[in-house]
Amino acid sequence: MQTAEIRRRFLAHFENAGHTVVPSAPLLFDDPNLLFVNAGMVPFKPYFLGQETPPWDTATSVQKCVRTQDIEEVGKTTRHGTFFQMNGNFSFGDYFKAGAITHAWSLITSSVDDGGLGFDPDTIWVTVLHSDDEARSLWKEIAGLPDERIQSRGLLDNYWHMGVAGPGGPASEIYVDRGPEFGPDGGPVVDEDRFLEIWNLVFMQEEITNVRAKDQFDVLGDLPNKNIDTGMGLERVAYLLQGKGNLYEIDEVxxxxxxxxxxxxxxxxxxxxxxxxxxxxxxxxxxxxxxxxxxxxxxxxxxxxxxxxxxxxxxxxxxxxxxxxxxxxxxxxxxxxxxxxxxxxxxxxxxxxxxxxxxxxxxxxxxxxxxxxxxxSAAIAVKDSGGTTLPGEQAFALHDTYGFPIDLTLEMASEQGLAVDEEGFRSLMAEQRSRAKADAKSKKGAHADTTVYRAALDANGPTDWLAYTDLTTESRVIALIAGGDSVPAIPAGSIGEVVLDRTPFYAESGGQNADAGVLTWDGGRAEVLDVQRPVRGLVVHQVRVLDGELTLDQQLEAAVDPEWRLGARQAHSGTHVVHAALREVLGPTALQSGSYNRPGYLRLDFGWNSALSPDQLHQVEDVSNRALRADLPVSAQIMSLPEAREWGALALFGETYGEDVRVVEIGGPWSRELCGGTHVERSSQIGTLVITSDGSVGAGNRRIEALTGIEGFDYLARERDVVRQLTDILKTQPDEVPARVRDLVERLKSAEKTAERMKAAQLLGAAGDVAATAKDVNGVAYVGHHAAGAGGGDVRTLALDIRGRLRDRPAVVVVIGDAGDKPAAVVALNDAAQERGLSANQLIGVVGDKIGGRGGGKADVAQGGGTDVSAIPAALAAVEAALSA
Known part of the structure; x- marks a missing residue:
């Protein structure tokens, strides 16, 4: 049975049983604890935590998941995969243990002809929590399983919780016996290779707190509503039904x-x-x-x-x-x-x-x-020093900086006849993983406590949100919050949060900043600093009370700053215009991957692999402003998500959308996007659109920044003033400024080159005098010279010139420059010095130790840099001391 067919049968089974089919959330789900969705229940977490009211009593989904902690184990076992799909069915206070077991047993054991998965009932084993006698009885009653195929396990294996205070409950896992060729008999407690887990049923029935470990926590009591959360590994079921040995051999892989x-x-x-x-x-x-x-x-x-x-x-x-x-x-x-x-x-x-x-x-x-x-270079250094093993820290640096896995480094080292300090490498890797785990642990439990907001929502219902139509409303204060708790009043000079029964303020979302404005009441005034939606349906205003005292049930006027709103509408509509222009100029693959806008400013990230040429940027700007001049109509419609997709509306990657969505059009199909922001009524109201920058924000992703409205005009006016100043300075016309500036730059470069040649000539002219200062150190002619003002290239040239003047005897030349207040050192040895067993690569290390840096090279020439110019005399003396030893 193909994987896609297993997926279809699972969803159909639960849809026929009255469940709402919920599409998979994107892998980039908005969860403060996760890089990616890593379990089927993640999109439903707000409902299980009581942060939001579920819109359905029962639901089912096939959720895309990615787990990254075992990337290094992928391929080595049959169990570790990075991407996988989790089939799940969920009950929010509807059916409980009996229903979950009935649904699961029916699906896995019903015949293929009847829409089931067709597993042999005699191969099914289950585990239950050791204290869950109810689940054991239900498996016997509903599935007819004998006692010996219902095995008990402890909290570590058969209790589920999120690792933080919240819901928890016993779990019952379903296993399939693959046969004696895969291991010994005795059920999953004996061998989990032969007995493969395919489905985990979680009976969420308790509220827990003080979580210390997987099996160490305190139970506060029963949940008011008992919930069901299940997860069936689609790939595992696929390789069982396809007769394969592991998930890598199924039809999708x-x-x-x-x-x-x-x-x-x-x-x-x-x-x-x-x-x-x-x-x-x-x-x-x-x-x-x-x-x-x-x-x-x-x-x-x-x-x-x-x-x-x-x-x-x-x-x-x-x-x-x-x-x-x-x-x-x-x-x-x-x-x-x-x-x-x-x-x-x-x-x-x-x-x-x-x-x-x-x-x-x-x-x-x-x-x-x-x-x-x-x-x-590292391999040569090891060989030059007489070693046979590449240090672990160098193998780790190759891994961390260049992405070389240890097996690639081992292969390359073997080709060079070298071993690798694998123990040192793995020790450094373990340290890195420990830091990563500590960081992840420090972030765990970052779910915001929304209790106070939920209470306000439950007591008063959703906020009457009028941001699309109004700039002012007559409103009533229904909740005041400070320090995470409800308060009766917020005094003058204090900052707190206000919930109103209705509001015209736009709450930050979809890349658009929250509105600014004021709340005014008889004897008082408050500045609105921010507007957010901590729970779905509730709009919360962060305010600073300027005058008077803001109290519960206060009647007031909520007023958005009209200039702020106008600028925000111009910028958000401008973002849609730029996105459409990019797709027109570059093609349909130039899709938006993120955005941010505030009054007069927009930033748009989009998928693209190279810098835009000046001509492409000009085209995008030109297409955008022609759209403004065309005075295109801007409209918004509410429709179902499937209808919006059928209509060709573009959605932002990583966003999670409900069943009904808002589609904003500019010029009909020219720009058609899912968007909840505020917009102008016609494109000409954007005023102007000026692209100010184009830059990279990572491989395959670029960012355009632009200004709209009065901010765009101001930018152009400043540019005009700059050109006017240049024409005055250069005594030329505006269209001649670029040529005059290029001419000046070329003349400056020519003068700099002349100065560099003169400087190099002076240095080389002094080479003979410096060579004459050579002193005999243990039978070696040693020259240690501080070349004031010299950079790396000049230092190397001077050192080699001096070495060439000392052919008649073993010679060691060290020249250190200090251009830019940074030491640049070169050590040069002639053949006679090398025959004495001396090495420039070793002596550059002596220099580096003193000047706060490092270097490397070969036996005849090595170079390096440092940070401490004041230590140059000490470095020269240290080399002399090393030669004396």
Whole structure:
């Protein structure tokens, strides 16, 4: 049974049982604790935590998930995969244990002809929490399982909680017996390879606190509503139903292995080391495809770094399989072909996805070249010192800076006849992981306490939000909050939070800043500093009370600053215009990946792999301003999400949308986006649009900044003033300014080159005098010279010139310059000095120790730099002392 068919059957089973089918949330879900969604219940977490009221009593989903903590283990076991899909069914105070067990048993044991998965009931085992007699009885009653196939386990295995205070409860796990060829008999408590877990049913029934460990916490009592949260691993079920040995061989993954085998000439299944590499390739290519499909672009931090690491590990694994040509253009389309059945949006978006992926591989191939040079220098240094092992810190630096895995470093070291200090490398890796875990732990529990906001919402209902239509409202204070608690009043001079029954203020969202304005009442006034939605349906204003005292139930006027709102509308509509212009000029793959706007200013991030040329930027700006001049109508409509997608509306990557969405159009289909922001009524009201910058914000992602409205006119006026000043200084016309400036710059460069040549001539002219100062140190002619004002190139030239004048005897020359208040040192030895066993590479280390730096090179010439100019005399003396020893 194909994976997509298993997915379809799961959703159909629960939809037929009355569950609402909830689409998968994007992998970039907004959760302060997570880089990516890593479990099927994550999108439902606010409902389980009581932060929001669920819109359904029961739901089902197949959630895209990514787990990154075991990337190094991918391919080595049958269990570790980066991207996976979690089937789940959820009950929010509706059915409980009996319902969950009934639904699960029916799906897994019903025949294929009847829409089930067709597992043999005699192969099913389950585990329950040792104290959960109710679950044990229900499994016997509903499924007819005998006692010996219902095994008890402790809290570590069969109790679920989030690791923080909140809901928890016993779990019951469903296992399939794969047969005696996979291990010993005795159920999952004996062997979890033979008895493979496919489904975990969580019975959320208790409120816990003081969580100290997985099995150490205190139970406060029963939850008011008992909930169900289940998770079935789609890939695990697939490889069982497809008769495969592991998740890498299922229909959605194995075709990539087949293609990798074809182009590399290696055969899967013959060599364990190669098999691991094939599996890494298949897993990481699919994971990368899904991450890029949800808007992640490669980078050096957070989510971008995870994607970069996955893609580069796939490329490196292909290299270790003997394939040195670009691999992703061969492999990524194969993964797309297998995944588009479940995620058809990938095919439509593949031009953008492939552009990002292929550019990242190209960049990594260049990085590999640079890293290889670093490795070769380190290898030469080890050999020159008589060593045979590359230090662990250098292997770690290659891994951390250039993305070299240890297996690649081991391979390269072996080619050089060297070993690698793997223990030292792994120690440094362990330190890094410990720091990462400590950081993650410090962030755990970052879920905001929304109790006070929930109480306000429950007591008064949703805020009557009028930001689309009004600038002022007559409102009543229904809640006041300070320090996380409800308060009866906020005195003058204090900052607090205010909840009104109705408001015209826009709450920050979708990249648009919150409105500014004031609240006024009889005898008082407060400045609105920020506006947020801490829970769905509730608008909260952060204010500073300027006069009087703000009290509960106070009647007041809420007024948005009209100039602020006008500037915000211009900037947000301008963002949509620039996005449409980019797509018109660059093509449909130039999709927005993020934005920010405030009055008069907009910033738009979009997927693109190279800097925009001046002509392209001019075209984007020209298309944008022509759209303004065309006075295009701007409209907004509410529709269902499927209708919006059918209509061609663009959605922002990483955003989570409800069932009904707001679609904003500018000029009809020219610009059609999902958006909750405030906008002008016609494009001409934007005023003007001036692009001020274009820059990179990571591989495959660029950022355009622009000004709108009066801010745009002010910018152009300042530019005009700069040109006017230049024409006055240069005594020329505005259109002649660029040529005159270029001429001046060329003349300045020529003068600088002349000065440099004169300076070099002076230095070299002094070479003879400096060589004459050579002193005999232990039978070696030693010259230690401080070349005041000299930079690195001049220092090297001078040192080699002096060495050339000392051919008649062993000679060591050390020259240190101080240009820019930074020491630049060169050590040069002639052949006779080297025959005495001396090495420039060793002596540069003596210099570096003194001047606060480092260096390297070969036995005849080495160079380096430092930070302490005052230590130059001490460095020269230290070399002399080393020669005397």
């Amino acid at each position: 194995f075709p990539v292995i087949e293609k990798a085998s074809e182009i590399s000439g290696r055969t899967y299944g013959k060599d364990h080391a190669d098999d691991v590499r094939f599996r890494v390739v298949a897993d990481h290519v699919r994971s990368g495809l899904m991450l890029m499909g949800d808007g992640v672009t490669p980078g050096n931090e957070a989510r971008g770094y995870v994607l970069r690491r996955l893609l580069r590990r796939a490329v490196r694994s292909m290299r270790l399989l003997g394939y040195d040509d670009p691999a992703l253009p061969e492999l990524l389309p194969v993964s797309l072909d297998r995944m588009k059945a479940s995620y058809p949006e990938l095919e439509a978006d593949f031009p953008r996805i492939s552009q990002i992926a292929y550019a990242e591989e190209d960049a990594f191939r260049q990085t590999l070249g640079k890293g290889t040079q670093i490795f070769e």
